[in-house]
Amino acid sequence: MSLLAGVVGVQGDVSEHRVAFERAGDALGFEVETVAVRDSGTVPDCDVIALPGGESTTISRLLRREGIDDEIREHVEAGKPTLATCAGLIVLDHPDDERVKSLGVLDVRVERNAFGGQRESFEADIAVEGLDEPFHAVFIRAPVVESVGEDVEVLAEFDGKVVAVRQDNVIGTAFHPELTHDHRLHELLLGGLDKDD
Amino acid sequence: MGDKEAGTDLESLKRGTELVKRGFASMQKGGVIMDVVNAEQARIAEDTGAVAVMALESVPADIRKRGGVARMAPVETNEEILDEVSIPAMGKVRIGHEAEARILESIGMDMIDESEVLTPADEWNHIDKRDFETPFVCGARDLGEALRRIDEGAAMIRTKGEAGTGDVAEAVRHQKAIKGAIRELEGMNTEERRNYAREIEAPLPLVEEAAELGRLPVVNFAAGGIATPADAALMMRLGCDGIFVGSGIFGAEDPESMGRAIVEAVNSYDDPDELKEISKNVGGGMKGRSKDSLSEEEQLQYRGN
Numbered sequence: 001m002s003l004l005a006g007v008v009g010v011q012g013d014v015s016e017h018r019v020a021f022e023r024a025g026d027a028l029g030f031e032v033e034t035v036a037v038r039d040s041g042t043v044p045d046c047d048v049i050a051l052p053g054g055e056s057t058t059i060s061r062l063l064r065r066e067g068i069d070d071e072i073r074e075h076v077e078a079g080k081p082t083l084a085t086c087a088g089l090i091v092l093d094h095p096d097d098e099r100v101k102s103l104g105v106l107d108v109r110v111e112r113n114a115f116g117g118q119r120e121s122f123e124a125d126i127a128v129e130g131l132d133e134p135f136h137a138v139f140i141r142a143p144v145v146e147s148v149g150e151d152v153e154v155l156a157e158f159d160g161k162v163v164a165v166r167q168d169n170v171i172g173t174a175f176h177p178e179l180t181h182d183h184r185l186h187e188l189l190l191g192g193l194d195k196d197d
Numbered sequence: 198m199g200d201k202e203a204g205t206d207l208e209s210l211k212r213g214t215e216l217v218k219r220g221f222a223s224m225q226k227g228g229v230i231m232d233v234v235n236a237e238q239a240r241i242a243e244d245t246g247a248v249a250v251m252a253l254e255s256v257p258a259d260i261r262k263r264g265g266v267a268r269m270a271p272v273e274t275n276e277e278i279l280d281e282v283s284i285p286a287m288g289k290v291r292i293g294h295e296a297e298a299r300i301l302e303s304i305g306m307d308m309i310d311e312s313e314v315l316t317p318a319d320e321w322n323h324i325d326k327r328d329f330e331t332p333f334v335c336g337a338r339d340l341g342e343a344l345r346r347i348d349e350g351a352a353m354i355r356t357k358g359e360a361g362t363g364d365v366a367e368a369v370r371h372q373k374a375i376k377g378a379i380r381e382l383e384g385m386n387t388e389e390r391r392n393y394a395r396e397i398e399a400p401l402p403l404v405e406e407a408a409e410l411g412r413l414p415v416v417n418f419a420a421g422g423i424a425t426p427a428d429a430a431l432m433m434r435l436g437c438d439g440i441f442v443g444s445g446i447f448g449a450e451d452p453e454s455m456g457r458a459i460v461e462a463v464n465s466y467d468d469p470d471e472l473k474e475i476s477k478n479v480g481g482g483m484k485g486r487s488k489d490s491l492s493e494e495e496q497l498q499y500r501g502n
Binding site: 009010011012013014015016038039053054055057058061062065066086087097099112113116117118119120121122123124125138140141159176179180 | 207209210211212213214216217220221223224225226227228243246247248249279283284285302305306307308330331332460461463464465468
């Protein structure tokens with residue numbers, strides 16, 4: 001029996017997440033199939049999903065149009081593993097920004113473009129809770145988590161700002177683990193699943 | 198995560214690397230980048246779902262009508278548009294005009310388009326884009342041109358098409374030329390690839406990389422003449438990663454409806470029933486003119502090498 005990993009694919013760096021899930025599966029000895037989710041009806045079949053980087057304004061609009069937003073909400077609320085990176089994190093947070101129709105399933109408030117524009121984008125090594133070695137993180141016009149709710153654990157900070165969080169089975173990062181060859185966060189997510197289910 | 202560790206983190210910080218520049222381009226995939234000439238249009242573009250806006254003094258169709266030398270848009274125009282939106286704002290510079298590019302970088306534009314739509318400043322040389330922290334996008338008509346631009350540091354390639362015409366034919370031709378050449382490469386041995394690299398005047402390592410990947414090594418958008426949701430869907434079917442729309446949005450009768458429809462068409466490009474619904478009630482597209490009605494001199498795609 002193989003696992004189905006759905007990467008929300010209405011816009012953003014979708015293929016990078018699919019490759020990362022495949023590599024993480026190989027590392028764990030799991031058979032992982034991946035699918036890009038561009039309309040409704042697929043998320044309910046997925047064991048794990050990822051919301052990629054991209055533009056949160058565009059992604060949230062298309063999710064609503066395609067009726068994928070409710071399916072993601074149900075997936076998260078059912079406690080199924082979810083990885084949300086950058087724009088994905090913004091899409092899941094509490095609605096604060098009128099330009100983004102976010103889902104409000106993650107108890108955090110996120111500030112968009114918190115470091116500035118592309119000129120201020122960067123890569124750096126950061127310590128992540130639960131990983132032995134530092135993670136080489138790529139921040140692209142990245143957001144930061146301004147405040148977290150009671151049930152949210154902070155996984156990583158950079159320069160005093162929260163850049164990775166965990167709430168139940170949802171991991172949210174301000175950076176892009178899918179842009180490097182380090183797939184430990186994807187492994188962390190898959191590792192919680194019993195492959196013989 | 199004490200202070201000591203935070204200090205170490207900051208020391209490892211690097212900006213403007215290839216990874217950071219190409220990473221930015223990857224975030225645009227599956228999206229529509231719209232030409233805008235002022236803050237009001239930029240706001241409309243963001244509201245219709247654009248992933249980024251491209252700041253211009255006037256859209257390509259108007260540049261054509263006006264004639265004369267077309268240059269980088271005024272600093273004020275770039276700044277006004279950058280300040281208006283929360284999505285990325287890009288700007289255009291003339292081919293080979295490093296000083297215009299330095300100005301856009303200083304303004305903080307998120308990406309620079311070294312564009313044949315403007316009058317070239319250097320007949321022979323394109324900008325050395327590796328020397329910038331800001332990522333660049335460049336146009337290409339074929340694989341050789343695309344790989345030369347990547348070699349110079351472009352983080353994204355777009356078809357040149359024939360801008361400002363509303364005629365998608367040239368964009369189709371350029372995308373098919375790029376894909377076709379890569380398919381040819383895939384069937385070649387090392388020796389043949391070396392000869393091919395010489396023939397198309399592209400560096401061998403990039404030729405090898407394209408052959409291994411079965412695609413360009415950077416994000417590949419469509420541009421030039423895209424005017425309807427169906428045009429956008431066509432280019433996505435040809436393997437493009439996303440779409441630039443120039444005069445097609447604000448040259449249309451109803452820019453908001455057209456913008457929204459093109460954004461939706463890029464996501465639903467392979468679903469004919471949905472495309473049919475999306476294509477309803479968008480109003481008339483830009484008037485346009487067939488590229489065959491232009492002399493070779495009037496065509497912008499032959500600018501640059």
